[in-house]
Amino acid sequence: MEERARSCLLRSRSTLVKDIKASYLMDHMISDGVLSPDEEEVVLGKSNRKEQAAALLEVLLRKDNRAYISFYNALVRENYGDLAGILHNDLPLVSPEAEKSFADGCTSFLQMKLSEGGVPQRPVVFVKRPELLNQIQKKLYQLQNTSGWVTVYGMAGSGKSVMASEALRDHTLVSECFPDGVHWLSVGQLDRPDLLVKMQSLCFRLDQNQSGESCPRPPSTIEEAKERLRFLILRRYPRSLLILDDIWDSVVLRAFDIQCRVIITTRDKSLTDSVSGLRLDVPVDSGLEEEKALEILSLYTIGKVQKLPDQALSIVRECKGSPLVVSLIGALLREFPERWDYYLRQLQKKQFKRIRKSSSYDYEALDQAMDASIQVLQEDYKELYRDLTVLEKDVKIPAKVLSVLWNLEVEEVEDVLQEFVNKSLLFRDCNQRPYLYYLHDLHQTPLKCIAKPCCRQSRRLTRVRSI
Structure with a gap:
């Protein structure tokens, strides 16, 4: 670690130890690959919060520039804006170790922009998806001379956030289109007070980057924060990119509708219908191609695809190449290398609660990740979605079948199904006329858990099966 960065940590140690909660920060640092699970266990083994914070700093002081940058980004993401401000002026601009974690050809300019913007570092286990990467970058190039929104959407665990951050690891893209910087904000599900905190955090970060100026007081309302961000972006960072990660509500997008360049990741592609530009x-x-999914398993376990056991391919096929499932099982197999058969059985039995791993991802288990999408549906749509338990594995059906189930006109059914498709809760085969609809295997278990059998539903099922 550079001496100035180390000195900053030493000078600030008492303040940091007093205020931080180490467990909140370590998830991000593990995801960045700068902290090991063993080191996390040592820190959490301390008896209280202050001792854990002190232990984390001791570990950090023995590491490189990349660890300092990761710690700084973790503070920003967890809304420790004042503490991040203490570290900001001593952020390393060039870190040989950090450059290894970025794409080939990363420059000091790009590394500085990504670090200052809080862009997550590449996961320790990563496989390239060049076609998807090119699609995202082509859309971003279209924002070079105009404000607008790029929406990267898909179901839970499909790799949206990883690919959005990977698209930014391109010197030409950032230097030509977004030379004023890229600003990453992890959002998630939140209420208005939490939204205000997120916006205040971004205001602080943007103000902090204006060297020599004292930061104004934080905005006290969402409307005030929106105007403050509008001023900062349009006047000081007009050629910058805002990244809003994991968006669930159009209210959030309207709060950031300030005529700037934005990329969002979401499960619901219809959210940007409410914004301008x-x-x-x-x-x-x-799902990933089988070759890519097997590569992930090999990187987590024995290093070579050719040496993977037969169960590896079965696991990939059972989960249809879901990046989340493959990564969770790979991480578990790293710790329990003899459990190939066990995790395959759990997938086959749809026992997703048994497949869980503490990580920086918002959900520890597969069923939690899938169920989150269902819970945001309005109540009448939840009831209709429950009825999709009639769909068998890998079977596609037309809207007409569900019109019988729901006793609705086909056109009304198509509108409901469009909502489910928009929220990545259902898939549509557009190669057929009429369109055919089907569920991913990962949706079926949470569906069955929320379904409430009753006489009415039983009569519905009988009616559908008679078609």
Whole structure:
């Protein structure tokens, strides 16, 4: 670690130890690959919060520039804006170790922009998806001379956030289109007070980058924060990119509708219908090609695809190449290398609660990740979605079948199904006329958990099966 960065940590140690909660920060640092699970266990083994914070700093002081940058980004993401401000002036601009974690050809200019903007570093286990990467970058180039929105959408665990951050690891793209910087904001599901905190955090970060100026007081309302961000972006960072990661609500997008360049990741591609400006969509497939998925398993376990056991291919096929499933199982197999058969059985039995791993991802288990999308549906749509338990594995059906189930006109059914498709809760085969609809295997278990059998539903099922 550079001496100035180390000195900053030493000078600030008492303040950091007093305020931070180490467990919140370590998830991000593990995801960045700068902290190991063993080191996390040592820190969490301390008896109280202050001792854990002190232990984390001791570990950090023995590491490189990349760890300092990761720690700084973790503070920003967890809304420790004042503490991040203490570290900001001593951020390393060039880190040989950090450059290894970025794409080939990364420059000090690009590394500085990504670090200052809080862009997550590449995961320790990463496989390239060149076609998807090119699609995202082509859309971003279209924002070079105009404000607008690029929406990267897909179902839970499809790799949206990883690919959005990977698209920014391109010197030419950032230097030509966004020379004023890229600003990453992790959003998630939140209420208005939490939204205000996120906006205040971004205001602080943008103000902090204006050297020699004292930061104004934080905005006290969402409307005030929106106007402050509008001023900062349009006057000081007109050629910058805002990245809003994991968006669930159009209210959030309206709060950031400030005539700037934005890329969002979401499960619901219809959210940008509520905002102004150019709108461009990039769908993310729910599953990887078998070769890519096997590569992930090999990187987590024995290093070579050719040496993977037969169960590896069965696991990939059972989950249809879901990046989330493959990564979770790969991480578990790294710790329990003898459990190939066990995890394959759990997938086959749809026992997703048994496949869980503590990580920086918002959900520890597969069923939680899938169920989150269902819970945001309005109540009448939830009831209709429950009825999709009638869909068998890998079977595609037309809207007409569901019109019988729901006792609705086909056109009304198509409108409901469009909502489910928009939210990545259902898939549509557009190669057929009429369109055919089907579920991903990962949706079926949470569906069955929320379904409430009753006489009415039983009569419905009988009616559908008679078609």
